[in-house]
Amino acid sequence: MEIMSVPMETPEGANLIIGQTHFIKSVEDLYEAVISSVPGVRFGLAFNEASGPCLVRAESNDEGLRQAAIRNAQAIGSGHVFVVVVQNAFPINLLRAIREVPEVCSIFCATANPVEVIVTQGSQGRGVLGVIDGLSPKGVETASDVAARKEMLRNFGYKL
Amino acid sequence: MEIMSVPMETPEGANLIIGQTHFIKSVEDLYEAVISSVPGVRFGLAFNEASGPCLVRAESNDEGLRQAAIRNAQAIGSGHVFVVVVQNAFPINLLRAIREVPEVCSIFCATANPVEVIVTQGSQGRGVLGVIDGLSPKGVETASDVAARKEMLRNFGYKL
Amino acid sequence: MEIMSVPMETPEGANLIIGQTHFIKSVEDLYEAVISSVPGVRFGLAFNEASGPCLVRAESNDEGLRQAAIRNAQAIGSGHVFVVVVQNAFPINLLRAIREVPEVCSIFCATANPVEVIVTQGSQGRGVLGVIDGLSPKGVETASDVAARKEMLRNFGYKL
Amino acid sequence: MEIMSVPMETPEGANLIIGQTHFIKSVEDLYEAVISSVPGVRFGLAFNEASGPCLVRAESNDEGLRQAAIRNAQAIGSGHVFVVVVQNAFPINLLRAIREVPEVCSIFCATANPVEVIVTQGSQGRGVLGVIDGLSPKGVETASDVAARKEMLRNFGYKL
Amino acid sequence: MEIMSVPMETPEGANLIIGQTHFIKSVEDLYEAVISSVPGVRFGLAFNEASGPCLVRAESNDEGLRQAAIRNAQAIGSGHVFVVVVQNAFPINLLRAIREVPEVCSIFCATANPVEVIVTQGSQGRGVLGVIDGLSPKGVETASDVAARKEMLRNFGYKL
Amino acid sequence: MEIMSVPMETPEGANLIIGQTHFIKSVEDLYEAVISSVPGVRFGLAFNEASGPCLVRAESNDEGLRQAAIRNAQAIGSGHVFVVVVQNAFPINLLRAIREVPEVCSIFCATANPVEVIVTQGSQGRGVLGVIDGLSPKGVETASDVAARKEMLRNFGYKL
Numbered sequence A, B, C, D, E, F: 001m002e003i004m005s006v007p008m009e010t011p012e013g014a015n016l017i018i019g020q021t022h023f024i025k026s027v028e029d030l031y032e033a034v035i036s037s038v039p040g041v042r043f044g045l046a047f048n049e050a051s052g053p054c055l056v057r058a059e060s061n062d063e064g065l066r067q068a069a070i071r072n073a074q075a076i077g078s079g080h081v082f083v084v085v086v087q088n089a090f091p092i093n094l095l096r097a098i099r100e101v102p103e104v105c106s107i108f109c110a111t112a113n114p115v116e117v118i119v120t121q122g123s124q125g126r127g128v129l130g131v132i133d134g135l136s137p138k139g140v141e142t143a144s145d146v147a148a149r150k151e152m153l154r155n156f157g158y159k160l
Helices: A028-033 A061-077 A092-102 A143-155 B028-036 B063-076 B091-100 B142-153 C025-036 C063-076 C089-098 C143-155 D026-035 D062-076 D093-100 D143-155 E026-035 E063-076 E091-099 E143-155 F026-035 F063-076 F093-099 F143-155
Strands: A003-007 A015-019 A044-047 A055-060 A079-087 A106-110 A114-121 A126-133 B003-007 B015-022 B044-048 B055-062 B081-086 B108-113 B115-121 B124-133 C002-009 C015-020 C044-047 C055-060 C082-086 C106-109 C115-121 C126-133 D003-007 D015-020 D042-048 D055-060 D079-086 D105-113 D115-121 D126-133 E003-007 E015-022 E040-049 E057-062 E081-087 E106-111 E115-119 E127-133 F003-007 F015-020 F042-048 F057-061 F081-087 F108-112 F115-121 F126-133
Touching: A003 A061, A003 E143, A003 F143, A015 A061, A015 A114, A015 A126, A015 B108, A015 D079, A028 A044, A028 A055, A028 A079, A028 B142, A028 F003, A044 A061, A055 B142, A061 A079, A061 A114, A079 A092, A079 D055, A092 A106, A092 B124, A092 C143, A092 E091, A106 A114, A106 A126, A106 C015, A106 C115, A114 C126, A114 D042, A114 E081, A126 B115, A126 C115, A143 C055, B003 B063, B015 B091, B015 B124, B015 C106, B028 B044, B028 B055, B028 B091, B028 C143, B044 B063, B055 B063, B055 C143, B063 B081, B081 B091, B091 B108, B091 D093, B091 E026, B108 B124, B108 C106, B115 C126, B124 C115, C002 C063, C015 C063, C015 C089, C015 C126, C025 C044, C025 C055, C025 C082, C025 C089, C025 D055, C044 C063, C055 C063, C055 E026, C055 F093, C063 C115, C063 F015, C082 C089, C089 C106, C089 F093, C106 C115, C106 C126, C106 E127, C143 E015, C143 F057, D003 D062, D003 F015, D003 F126, D015 D062, D015 D093, D015 D115, D015 E106, D026 D042, D026 D055, D026 D079, D026 D093, D026 E143, D042 D062, D055 E143, D062 D079, D062 D115, D079 D093, D079 F026, D093 D105, D105 D115, D105 D126, D105 E106, D105 F081, D105 F108, D115 E127, D115 F126, D126 E115, D126 F115, D143 F026, D143 F057, E003 E063, E015 E063, E015 E091, E015 E127, E026 E040, E026 E057, E026 E081, E026 E091, E026 F143, E040 E063, E057 F143, E063 E081, E063 E115, E081 E091, E091 E106, E106 E115, E106 E127, E106 F108, E115 F126, E127 F115, F003 F063, F015 F063, F015 F093, F015 F115, F015 F126, F026 F042, F026 F057, F026 F081, F026 F093, F026 F143, F057 F063, F063 F093, F063 F115, F081 F093, F108 F115
Parallel strands: none
Antiparallel strands: A003 A114, A015 A079, A015 A106, A044 A055, A044 A079, A114 A126, A126 B124, A126 C126, B003 B115, B015 B081, B015 B108, B044 B055, B044 B081, B115 B124, B124 C126, C002 C115, C015 C082, C015 C106, C044 C055, C044 C082, C115 C126, D003 D115, D015 D079, D015 D105, D042 D055, D042 D079, D115 D126, D126 E127, D126 F126, E003 E115, E015 E081, E015 E106, E040 E057, E040 E081, E115 E127, E127 F126, F003 F115, F015 F081, F015 F108, F042 F057, F042 F081, F115 F126
């Protein structure tokens, strides 16, 4: 079998969260999970229905992000995959809620990096094999890199 | 390396849940997770022991579903993979409990669709790369599809 | 695209936990998750930063295990992947805490077996597709294997 | 301040789950949590709105159980309390889902026993202090009681 | 023993979250849980150390809210209790993260209502028995109240 | 109604975890949760059965701690309450696992402090209203207390 790389489209300032779920109810459940996580969040999400009419199902509170989510889900083309495209919030704010959606099986990535989804094509459909999330490492942090890393997290206020 | 597609066997009316775990204790823990989730659930589950005797380990409250789980786990042939085959209950009823099994690493899919597991063969054994869960999307839902989707979930009683 | 197998290095008596996360904060959060799980745990962990300086980021309470985690993360070479190398504790003691790290997307494996990580190389970086965790199954357990399995878990005290 | 005991009404074959939550959205979220936990579950739930119109809010898929939940919530009379009355399912099937409702603060009890809720009355309203869930212990189990307990759980199929 | 009602101070536009935890590490862990939940959240939190120096321990990103949290924790005066005072975010955005703090035992309430904490005084210290969260119910919702409730949640965008 | 304070017995070097659960299966589930959390943990646990034979049910891997758990559970005398007495591990290592036991409703406290459980006696049995966990606060931390607190957590290795 062949494997192919499908580049995702990430709108300016957005993060993508891509995962595997199992039921059309996920569309509403993911919508609720995201919108109740952060006041003011803007997002679109899409889900590849994998039986019956086989439609890309989508919800959002932002039409542009909904269209971006749909384009990404279509490009992946794999059944039961979902894509969330989110602005004004970060994956760290949303992942707890998305993980608790009862239908969600796993999350392939959550990232603002350029991301490619690795898929394969079988006789009945496509499957996601993995993701290339940003760049490969170029080296190992030194003591001064460690200090800068810790300082950055504390400047953001994330750590004390 | 080559990648291969392994079709799963889904008994009539059953759903499959396939995942990665890490310890033989998973067999009993998954049994308990499933049986305490839904009164009347029927299921079989199998786990590929990945060291020592390397046996497919299995439990169930239904011998036919146990055999189906074993056949699926053997066909995958990848260490530390588990397969649950379930009737009289749906993944939405079971995934919370399966996710909380302390050894479970991830869930590849949960589905009633025809499913193929994508594997590769290395020198020591096999690895799961992904799944093809049902069919690829054929289009994007329209406003009337959205209305029908929402109505269906409300007719099932899942949403108000 | 090509896929390659990357063998992991598992120090004597150690377990590896490998997963996908999404933010440099994971380094401190994973450190805290592991160290607060088991008194006396010894561990190292590494994370592949996937943008900006693209450094392997690492923390530990054991320099040898930190170096092992770094070597494994570098060998994988895929962005936003983390590797935990742990002694004096088992994955069953740690997975709940690691799963609750807010940035963690998924866990590829948790194992003391020899493990190979299957990766592919794209134009921007690498992606993990799956793992080969130990050996493939050689047969199906018999009634006496079942009895021995149950007895073993009870001898360990894990089950009553 | 005085404390009072408020006896709950438990319909034939039902279990009660009583807890503290924080927002009117809980009514729909609890409905969804319960109905998606067990196929065929019958239930009613009620929530004491604690500001504005201060109404008992209720949902169900069974009018009799809805009325029982309302009567129990009114009898408690404490703001932000919820009561679930459930048949054809057991708390063990539902508690994971109820705990994950994002607004739920805590669960006072889950029981088929006769239950009294202990409340106090302040100037602005009532507060739940605790519950009397069934009877007090009359002795300590002996070795033969232990054996019978383990056998009972295995006869139910809950344990192997 | 006597029981007393301790009124909490809720700053304008704030919500209070009050719970039981077990270790001084909670102060930093709760800080991290809240700050990583919602971009732009403003909050203060306080914890009643219950041994050794027995100090109210506090963190925040807003000095006024820190002082309010301290005053509330002191007024309660019960060991191992914590109080979070939060603006620019709602409990629904924060409770998942607070529940996952490894030391947190339970959450008494999460509310923007006027709240009284019911405590008792023993020989060694104080204990929280419960809370009065807002007002008692005045009636049961009618069909038109139900319709208004559902519409309100949909106008907020919380439900579809 | 009267309220009474019941002092708990805490063996040397032990922590107590006290909570509300709902089913005799809790005894085995809590046993498994604790023993799989920390290698080398020593513990006893007891549960007040609240119907039928109404026995204190207990498991352990340490007879002395089992007896201490039983004495504490009997002293509380409230139905569906459990008590865990643990050595060689800390609540921070165990609470995630205990919270995930499917029957557990809530946790009243987790502490090495002297603890009193506040109960009331009704016509059918007893109910827990709250706990007095250690001492009341004597003051508010100063800047130097904050520095000492942070340094202590870092000396323990809990934080970086």
